[in-house]
Amino acid sequence: MSRSCDPRDAADPGGARLPAPVxxxxxxxxxxxxxxxxxTSVGEALARRxxxxxxxxxxxxxxxxxxxxRAGTPLDDTDRAPWLARLNAVMxxxxxxxxxxxxxxSALKARYRAALAERLPGLRVVHLAGSFELIxxxxxxxxxxxxxxxxxxxxxxxxxxxxxxxxxxxxxxVEALADAAARALEKx
Ligand SMILES: Nc1ncnc2c1ncn2[C@@H]1O[C@H](COP(=O)(O)OP(=O)(O)OP(=O)(O)O)[C@@H](O)[C@H]1O
Ligand SMILES: [Mg+2]
Numbered sequence: 001m002s003r004s005c006d007p008r009d010a011a012d013p014g015g016a017r018l019p020a021p022v023x024x025x026x027x028x029x030x031x032x033x034x035x036x037x038x039x040t041s042v043g044e045a046l047a048r049r050x051x052x053x054x055x056x057x058x059x060x061x062x063x064x065x066x067x068x069x070r071a072g073t074p075l076d077d078t079d080r081a082p083w084l085a086r087l088n089a090v091m092x093x094x095x096x097x098x099x100x101x102x103x104x105x106s107a108l109k110a111r112y113r114a115a116l117a118e119r120l121p122g123l124r125v126v127h128l129a130g131s132f133e134l135i136x137x138x139x140x141x142x143x144x145x146x147x148x149x150x151x152x153x154x155x156x157x158x159x160x161x162x163x164x165x166x167x168x169x170x171x172x173x174v175e176a177l178a179d180a181a182a183r184a185l186e187k188x
Pocket of ligand 1: 033034035036037038039040041042058104106138139141142170171172173174177
């Protein structure tokens with residue numbers, strides 16, 4: 001696992017920065033990364049550790065997006081905009097109720113993360129990072145409802161790895177990754 005020393009000083013390739021954390025606010029966390037990196041598995045385990053609500057972004061796609069992905073067509077930003085806005089609203093709703101929340105969402109680009117962080121000061125990001133070889137091997141063993149393995153290459157091309165995030169390398173068991181992420185999130 002790695003973490004940049006001073007995330008606010010680090011260059012962000014996408015040009016978008018997350019809002020500064022608010023002391024004492026309930027934790028909102030996005031667990032991000034390419035398809036099959038373990039967002040759902042690790043996100044659920046992390047939510048259990050944090051006593052947080054778990055939300056999977058896949059469950060909030062409009063039907064048109066689901067159809068596109070089933071057909072093997074990558075989504076464009078127009079497809080994603082209402083979906084990201086809805087996910088942001090879901091997280092804000094949790095935080096407004098005082099409920100910590102963990103969202104599993106690919107969030108590959110800085111502008112998607114910025115959309116998720118709208119009016120959500122202190123949103124934290126956990127990036128599950130791994131090699132194409134490791135993640136494609138995991139995907140090959142799994143039948144997924146939306147994501148054919150053939151889309152994995154385009155996911156790696158689209159990925160803008162965040163600088164201002166907790167980065168966890170996924171070559172360890174799910175529970176160990178969730179432990180590492182929870183420990184890292186204890187630091188501001
Ligand atoms: N750390 C891990 N070690 C071994 N297997 C893992 C690990 N993390 C996830 N897996 C397995 O890899 C597959 C993909 O995991 P998961 O569904 O959690 O990924 P995901 O990022 O949510 O995928 P998607 O983007 O398609 O929603 C699953 O079969 C899961 O059981
Ligand atoms: Mg998933």
